[in-house]
Amino acid sequence: MAGEIIKVSGLVHRYGDFEAVRGISFAVEQGEVFSFLGPNGAGKSTAINVLTTLLRIQHGSARVAGFDVATEPARVRESIGIVFQEVTLDRDMTCWEILEFHGCLYRMPYGERRKRIEELLAVVELDAKRDTLTKHLSGGMKRRLEIARGLMTRPKVLFLDEPTIGLDPQTRRRMWDYIKAVNEEGTTIFLTTHYMDEADQLSDRISIIDHGQIIATGRGWDLKNRLAEDVIYLETSDNGRSKEIVGAMDGVTEVKEKTNGFVALVNQDGTHLLPRIMDEIRGQGIRIVTVNLKKPSMDDVFVHFTGRNLRDERAERPSAAIARAGRR
């Protein structure tokens, strides 16, 4: 860790009346993988577009790789690599041409360019596809080629906007391996994602972003620990009374009702606490139907900090649309 490579303070971005980014401040340390985790429309892409100088900064300040995005956009551009959310490969160019074009855009000298292309084609395992038009590549190959492109100029920071969106689970895991390998080579990675597991697996630190604001920042385990050490789920023959009993016990920080039972967030080792909880409940003559003990997931963390579930939010939209259609 050698200082802050991205430093943002008081960033605000509006589209007309709509405030997409509402005053965010954060810093990314050199060499780390930093994630913005949030639902679609949270302002992640807007923030990334400002940091990569595609959008002009409106309010606040941002420095990337030591340069101010407002006054030295060209220097920022030279120092970063970007993998966009959508595929941005020319369908009618070959893998080799895509990389060559990119190297030329950034004025890489001939020798260095050619050498780098060979290295990267090997790294992303597209050696055999060098003369294949990108329209004939699979989704995962396209993504790998885009990552190779983002790395062509040996950027100080690589921006990845939803890098594994639309990829199958197996390909996603391979993408994560590539990203980790790139990071191990020393490239700082700034990632946006709406996948909990992705943020959790890849990141050194995560900022949870929602409605244009950063709600919490920290290491994955740190965020989880802030929530609770363990989560205990219980279904009993009398959930109401059980909740009261458990809620009054030492070590239980919060009790939340669920559809058929309730969860208790505990601030000590759940494996020791759980038998005591069960004894207490049984002691009151209540039957226990189901019990479950787990570490909090990023999903739990997200729900805790935003007050809602990522999946709930996405599920709500189509049904709302159907309801609207029904009214017509």
Next chain:
Amino acid sequence: MHFGFLTIYWRDMIRFVRFRTLLVSSLVQPALWMAFFGIAMSASFNRLTPDVPPIPGVPPIGYLTFMAAGVIAMTTLFTSLFGGMVLLFDKNWGLLREVMASPLPRDHVIFGIALSGMTKSFIQALIIMVFGMLLGAEFFRGYSAGQVAISVLGILLFVGIFSLGFLFLSAAIAISLESPEGMQGIMTLLTMPIFFASNALYPVNAFPPVLQAVSIGNPLTHLVNGIRYFAIGDRYQAIGVLYTTTPSGLLFSLSVLVVFGLAMFGLAWWRFQRAVVT
């Protein structure tokens, strides 16, 4: 010196060569104009012209020769006006993002696209010259090999400057719009008056004064002047009208094209500085 525009040029030429249909149609289309429109029109014009008393002492030229210069000009106009369309597609497909996020200065994007459009216009102009002469257009009559070479270069100079002007305009429109349909509509609106209020296919002498004034301000008229000067000569008659081009007249035509090109570059530059591509 920064040669970044060559990167943009290289990529656009790759596409030109790789899209077989685009390549073939853009080469065949001007030839078809010559073959169908040229032969049909010259047949009817040549039937009428004998009734017009010839001007003594001035070499007459056939209609096919006259209009072949106009077809070169027209093809250049169409190709150049549509040359910027690729930017619109690049923008809509997200391909322009990579370029806009790179350190490449934006005027290089304009230059790169304009240069590739100009190359296409050169290729088309040469095809029409060769094909037109095969059909019987009397270009370079009585010229020595050296004169032919100079004349071809002169034609390409005019075609080049003219095409750059319209490519800049096309790029400016493309970067400002969202929909290809909208661009198509604007192009159609533009080509109509530019093409018909010019001397490409017929003399402007018979135009009403307003239309004549328009044709004098029309870059296409000046392109046609230049092509005819180099391909046919500085003094000839066609369809009973005397055409003379003095060196100063030629220079004036060239100046109009240069001024137009610079103005359009200014427009494109301004639009590109303001363009936001995300």
